[in-house]
Amino acid sequence: MTIATKEQLTAFVTETVRTTPVTDIHTHLFAESFGDLLLWGVDELLTYHYLIAETFRFRPDLSYDAFWQLSKQEQADLIWRTLFIDHSPYSEACRGVVTVLNRLGFDLAKRDLEEYRAYFRSVSASDYIDRILKLANVKTVVMTNDPFDAYERGKWESGTSQDPRFLAALRIDPLLNLWDSSWSKLKEQGYEVSADLSGGTLAEIRRFLKDWIARMNPLYMAVSLPNDFAYPEDSARVRIIDECIVPVAREAGIPFAMMIGVKRKVNPSLKDAGDSLGKSDIGAVERIVSKYQDVKFLVTMLSRENQHELAVTARKNRNLLVFGCWWFLNNPSLIEEITRMRLELLGGSVIPQHSDCRILDQLLYKWDHSRAIIGKVLCDKYSDLFDAGWRLEEEEIRRDIEDLLGGVFWKFLGKPDPAA
Ligand code: REL
Ligand code: ZN
Numbered sequence: 001m002t003i004a005t006k007e008q009l010t011a012f013v014t015e016t017v018r019t020t021p022v023t024d025i026h027t028h029l030f031a032e033s034f035g036d037l038l039l040w041g042v043d044e045l046l047t048y049h050y051l052i053a054e055t056f057r058f059r060p061d062l063s064y065d066a067f068w069q070l071s072k073q074e075q076a077d078l079i080w081r082t083l084f085i086d087h088s089p090y091s092e093a094c095r096g097v098v099t100v101l102n103r104l105g106f107d108l109a110k111r112d113l114e115e116y117r118a119y120f121r122s123v124s125a126s127d128y129i130d131r132i133l134k135l136a137n138v139k140t141v142v143m144t145n146d147p148f149d150a151y152e153r154g155k156w157e158s159g160t161s162q163d164p165r166f167l168a169a170l171r172i173d174p175l176l177n178l179w180d181s182s183w184s185k186l187k188e189q190g191y192e193v194s195a196d197l198s199g200g201t202l203a204e205i206r207r208f209l210k211d212w213i214a215r216m217n218p219l220y221m222a223v224s225l226p227n228d229f230a231y232p233e234d235s236a237r238v239r240i241i242d243e244c245i246v247p248v249a250r251e252a253g254i255p256f257a258m259m260i261g262v263k264r265k266v267n268p269s270l271k272d273a274g275d276s277l278g279k280s281d282i283g284a285v286e287r288i289v290s291k292y293q294d295v296k297f298l299v300t301m302l303s304r305e306n307q308h309e310l311a312v313t314a315r316k317n318r319n320l321l322v323f324g325c326w327w328f329l330n331n332p333s334l335i336e337e338i339t340r341m342r343l344e345l346l347g348g349s350v351i352p353q354h355s356d357c358r359i360l361d362q363l364l365y366k367w368d369h370s371r372a373i374i375g376k377v378l379c380d381k382y383s384d385l386f387d388a389g390w391r392l393e394e395e396e397i398r399r400d401i402e403d404l405l406g407g408v409f410w411k412f413l414g415k416p417d418p419a420a
Pocket of ligand 1: 144224229259272326327356
């Protein structure tokens with residue numbers, strides 16, 4: 001049906017963004033078969049590292065050690081009191097908890113943490129996964145799978161049962177960022193490698209990658225890179241990229257995802273909450289993607305300052321797909337600004353968002369909040385087109401939105417969407 005008025009246009013776009021199922025291309029969630037690697041429930045929600053960082057800002061009296069010695073439930077109590085009772089929870093991470101509790105149907109007037117906990121004790125992981133995926137309208141979740149993590153490796157080696165809603169991504173941070181210590185972990189796994197990359201080391205790293213690709217069937221290989229990531233460069237990282245990651249990605253036909261701009265552990269006392277960001281050199285991205293035009297790159301960058309040049313770089317390189325508003329960018333004002341700019345420069349050839357959820361329940365808020373902004377930006381874009389005289393069919397709008405929320409990703413991979 002042709003859209004005849006702007007009111008109709010806005011209503012249709014908003015509703016379609018709200019109801020179109022999502023492929024969430026980067027999360028830290030796990031399928032049920034990974035056991036306690038899958039985090040869920042109110043105590044996990046409250047002890048999300050974003051909230052830990054925010055709590056310390058209000059508690060100069062609290063020592064880091066004292067906090068880390070508390071049980072998870074005690075930490076959650078303290079965070080709840082500090083961020084939700086003693087102050088109003090309007091930071092994005094706090095508002096997220098409110099959205100989740102509200103979407104689960106809890107009475108927010110009572111602010112009774114014990115009542116929320118009682119529900120989580122009564123529900124099974126399996127039922128809860130079903131409930132959250134349905135409520136969040138997320139059809140597929142891409143995990144972050146780390147073969148350097150002994151605990152997770154054990155799960156893979158003992159043969160995890162397959163849940164088609166949870167797909168793998170092979171994460172290789174230690175290989176590229178900590179070669180000085182990770183080479184010995186490869187050795188322990190039976191690969192004949194040496195610290196100086198001599199002899200058959202590079203071939204053995206390729207064998208390691210191929211073995212894990214065979215085991216996990218990942219949609220892509222991924223790494224987070226520091227803000228001072230340089231390419232080319234005389235370093236173990238760049239040699240491993242050039243001689244292992246790139247050829248293996250090419251051969252396996254899967255993209256290499258680079259998440260660039262993180263400064264790890266600027267405050268180690270905060271543990272996971274202690275990472276920060278820095279502006280990166282877009283030239284490094286430009287050089288690597290244009291050197292390997294037959295390899296696909298998924299790229300997200302962490303600093304706001306890199307966003308415009310990243311979008312322009314994508315215009316020049318069709319093997320580069322920009323994705324998500326990562327981590328410190330996952331805030332309404334920045335998502336709106338970045339999404340608007342990307343759609344203006346790239347049309348629909350972008351993945352506007354991923355959730356980065358660490359806790360299953362967060363799917364509810366990360367996607368609710370992002371959908372509202374993506375919907376708002378799209379309404380403006382279609383409305384501008386309407387003013388320019390273009391008349392849209394509902395079917396065309398539906399197609400565009402399905403692409404933004406997953407189709408673009410699957411087409412870039414060259415694979416059919418298994419949930420379609
Ligand atoms: O994948 C990553 O490297 C990051 O997204 C995470 O390390 C980070 O802690 C995450 O929670 C951010 O949202
Ligand atoms: Zn992440």
